Amino acid sequence: MVTAPPLTPTFLLGLTALAVLTYDSVWPDSTDGSVLTGISVVGSLASLAAAGWFLTAGTGLATDGVSLYADAVVVDGMSLFFTALFAAVTILVSLASFDYFAGKENQGELFGLMLLAATGMSLMASANSLATAFVALELVSLPSYALVAFLKNDRGSSEAGLKYFLIGALSSAIFVFGVSLIYGATGSLLLPDVAAAFESGLGDRVGIAGVGVLMVAGGVAFKAAAVPFHFWAPEAYEGAPAPVSAFLSSASKAAGFALAFRVFVVGFPLGPAASAGIDWALLFQVLAVATMVLGNFAAATQDEVKRMLAYSSIGHAGYVLIGLAALSAEASTNGDVMGAAMAHLFVYGFMNTGAFLFVALAENWGVGRRFEDYNGLGAEKPFAAVAMTAFLFSLAGVPPLGGFFSKLFLFAGAVEAGLWWLVVIAVINSSLSLFYYSRVVRALWFEEGDHDLSGAPTALYAALAVALIGTVVLLPGFGPVIETAQQAATALFA
Amino acid sequence: MVPVEYYLVLSAAVFSIGLFGLLTRENALLFLMSVELMLNAANINFIAFSLQWGNLTGQVMSLFVMGLAAAEVAVGIGIILVLYRNFKDVDVTVPQSMRW
Amino acid sequence: MNPWIAIGALAVVSVGIPVAMMAVSSLLRPSVPEQGKSAVYESGEIPTGTTRIRFNIQYYMVALLFVVFDIETVLIFPWTVIYRPALEGGASMTEVLAPMLVFIGVLVVGLVWAWRQGAVQWVSSPRALEEKTEANQ
């Protein structure tokens, strides 16, 4: 009997991308997106199913992960967890794109690029070597740049694409230079070998390694939209077509964290690194605070919903960074807090995608982008507005929605790790976030507006409904998620 | 044999030149070239350390970097073309409609 | 003796000779400025317009495809290096060949796609045609 290769979920995403390109090669002039959407959704579903199957049944997958291609790639609980997340977000965004880009040209490119990026994300989660990491990172970035600039004749879209690209190019140059320095200090690009070199002592190459670690951190901070590598995010999310913003702010961010978790935990073990003076947990504490504060405070004074969500997305990156910041050399809480961060990303994948999809819906209806343009939408489109309200409250962490639980676990983990002050800052930020999220809710329900809305686009509504189900079903289903995440994270520390 | 520090100094210099160009130029194409310089600084490191450690990892990595640099340029120039089409200029400081 | 001295000497000489030649000739030659000497040389044709003309974007499309696929060949290079040793080392033909075939296959999908999208198809755009005819008048 042939067993499925461990990388099946990643392969499925890649093959789907090729299938989309093949379809587009055969019928290059089609503007009907239904087949393309169908291929994307089916392929992503297959990938999700494969990842879920490996994750739950454990079929074809050893408990502590499988290394492939001379250790360049590893498939374990964490990579499957994230792959499931990426596939889920891809499904949502594909569905939404059907309506959003209906009748537009070049839809084949759109779906192809999106699936290629998803493949890259999945590969990032599996990367066990800095070489794989770099290639995967670029495989995510390059399609993303093009996706952001997708609306060729829209000034906002091309401006966003330019800024994203320039900052991205700079960041990847910094990342790869950091990788070269790590290679210089340790003589290998494979994370286990790098770790071994750290453990046996770096000698006089601590400085090189230190600069390298910081630059690698910069590369992942770019993907995760963390300060000071966040500058692209507000513009890119605002200017990009809303489904693309959803994709980037949920999946791409999670991919950055997936990479960060593995590279830093496996590759640069904190014990020897910290004793050599490369205390990257401290680095992430600094970044977490700066990111949270900047994201939330800047979000509080925005005029446009989409840009507010963009900044709030930066703020959430700050919360997730706690998952790295609260690690310590030989604490037993490491797996818990990082697992909580992973679970938060998972929940975030649904609620944030959902929120951006509502923005997509609003753009599709042709209502404006500002808060007051959303006035009275609740009365006219109650289902969509209820869904949006749930997403926003979940983002703010209002119980009993999914976002509350993930934040609770994350903060509890950080408290157990002794990072009181960080949690206090996070909670203050959280309370501020409620303020600006509730502005949207207020506009939706408590203000009167006058709109002439054209119908309810089926696929967008379906995507919204799936995201809503994800956000709400994660309440009773949060147990398995957090357990899986914490197990997967604990395995990394073993 | 040349001490590895020399290569490091060279690569750091190339990296810094690239960074300087990136920070001072406003032409998108020059921006792109500067990034290429930075990537090649990394390549110098990879090759030099590959020689020093006596394994081929660094050389192979440098090939990847070159390949991806080319891809990046391709996408980059595409975006610059779109920029030119919308703003009639390749000056990166012109698009400033989104801020704050 | 340090072997680098020879290289250094070579470098000095290689820079020095052209510099010296240019210096000497500029000292010796007579200077007769004339309009014809500073004119743009276009193989005997009468020059039209400036050197900074805008090229048709389709040159760029082809060049771009070339750059990408050209660079990809670099990635084939390490494979060729290990191909024979791997076979001699007992690896089966499939094991050695299949990954490269997959790699090329993915590239082919991309190439076919680009082809079908019309990236290499030379369309004479009205605007380019117009510019050309204007320039020739």
Place this chain on the structure above:
Amino acid sequence: MVGAFDYAPAIVLLPFLSFCLAVGVALSGRDLLPKGGALPGIAATAGSLLLSAWVFLTVSGGETYNETIYTWAAGAEATGSLSQPLELTFGLLLDPLSAMMLLIVSLVALLVHVFSLGYMNDEGETGLPRYYAGLGLFTASMLGFVVADNLLMAFMFFELVGLCSYLLIGFWFRQSGPPSAAKKAFLVTRFGDYFFLIGVVAVFATFGTAAFAGEESFPHLAEQAIQGEATVNTFLGLEPTAWFTVVGLLVLGGVIGKSAQFPLHTWLPDAMEGPTPVSALIHAATMVAAGVYLVARMYGFYALSPTAMAVIALVGAFTALFAASMGLVKREIKQVLAYSTISQYGYIMLGLGAGGYVAGTFHLLTHAFFKALLFLGAGSVIIAMHHNEDMWDMGGLKDRMPVTYYTFLAGSLALAGIVPFAGFWSKDEVLYEALVHGLGTTSGLGTALLVAYGMGLIAVLFTGFYTFRMVMLTFHGEPRTETAREATEPGWNVKLPLVVLGILATTVGFVNMVPVKDLTGAEIDFLHKWLYGTEGAGWAEALGTSGYNYHHLLVADYGAGMTAAALPSYLVGLLSLALALFGAGAAYVLYGGTDPDPYTDKLGVLKDVLYNNYYQDEYQVWLAEGVVLPLSKAADVFDQAVVDGVVNGVSSVSLFGGSRIKRIQDGLVTHYAAMLTLGLTVLLVGFAIYGGWF
């Protein structure tokens, strides 16, 4: 055998079902339900009431219930020094306290639903399904909060309650006031709740569990930890007692927000913008009660910390006085009631903080009834006055609305604390507990309690005054406007709840007549007995939530270390009764005439300079000498300027900070690159120096 406890979840689920039904109808946009969804709500709350009564009877029989019903999520493994993994669960805790509270909440909710028929339906309001959906969800979440068996579940329902309050206050969202009041209520209570959230996290991190009752509950673990019998995680290098104080105060943040205690009380008067039945249900009888109920629920934890007890007592007493003084000068009938609510919850906090677990709970019970009564009575007046709430436009309603008048009077007598109405017995016991524990305890806690007692006593005087000022202005004298002259009493659906509550407000105090017991020796302190159980046996032993356990903790030297002085309760009661009567009498004299115009020259008649100035010109001449009015005004100004100012200030500072921070995103990509490089360089240099890399 299937008993009451098997049906207990239905108490929560029934109103939730009515909520779902109403939401479904509201979303469909059609008028499918008769009475806009009121009938399902009434049926559901009536069902809850019946089940609650059954639970109450079962609990009276000595049975209790403390079980986990559902586990949401369990952490992968135990961490730190804790023995069990982190688990989030849902469960029910049914003991005398929660059984009593269930009865209160479901009864008041039922009556408010009935009253809404008169206040909302008969007045032709639109959007009724939304209204009844809000009421249903509110009732469900409040009941869920009451039966919660752990802190996290309590927190979640606490938040839901806050959310419903937001939705209901903002019910008339097309006007300008209600939405902003709703937002203020939500944000101010959320502000407190964030402390609560940190507290919940801290409880989990410290004990690994958040259960309220039983062997593995956090109050029990805390008690053991202080005695050195159990180990828990403490943080910040604090001793267990100090750390528990910190945790207790964090949770208290949520209590202060929700129960509208100083300084987070500012949302409650604004919340009067909501429909009056909502004010009755949420802002008087139940939601605000959630805060103090939480203190009572985890009393075993607070009783361990003298500091926390002193803070609770002082905050409560100060709020009682502060709010009562502001109630003196309000024009709108609902504003007076709003401040009186804040003040009365201050009393409850005072009672709990002073070691009077039963006293505080007792006042919670009586207050729920008489305050709901007063609000509904005010609602009835407001209907008759065509939604004019200004008391100066009323007057003489006594003859036109007899049912409203007599029930309102009963409620007022209870509020003022006049014997034998309900409020007298409970308020008297609160003050008694504060006094005896203040006198008996020698530590700083004793002093704090005495100060608190003093403030509480003065507040009694104020309470009597503002209550009867309100009664006099509304019901007595001559009608001052045309509307008041033509006022008529609303229908049965308004009168029925008033009568039921009127009877309760008159009689419910008889369940715990401690002064009478002390005088006659008759064993009539039923509530005491009920909340105490049997020492060392039955549920009191199993759950650890009985009055005996708390008493034991309060007097233990590792706990709060209180001692009670011997003092006959009737003497203390006489003193506060005299003050209340004095206050009420003063109001009667001042406002009792046929035409109590504030500008009438009554200087000669009034001997008391204090009230003379006050009465002479309520809204302008407060600079004149006098004590009470300037103080009240000052308190009001302080409230508006400083407290509100701080709340607003925090938000505007945040917004200003936000508007500054976002300026670095100036749209120029070259600047981004420069700042990115700069940031990286700063990090590199900083860490290079910190780590000593070179």
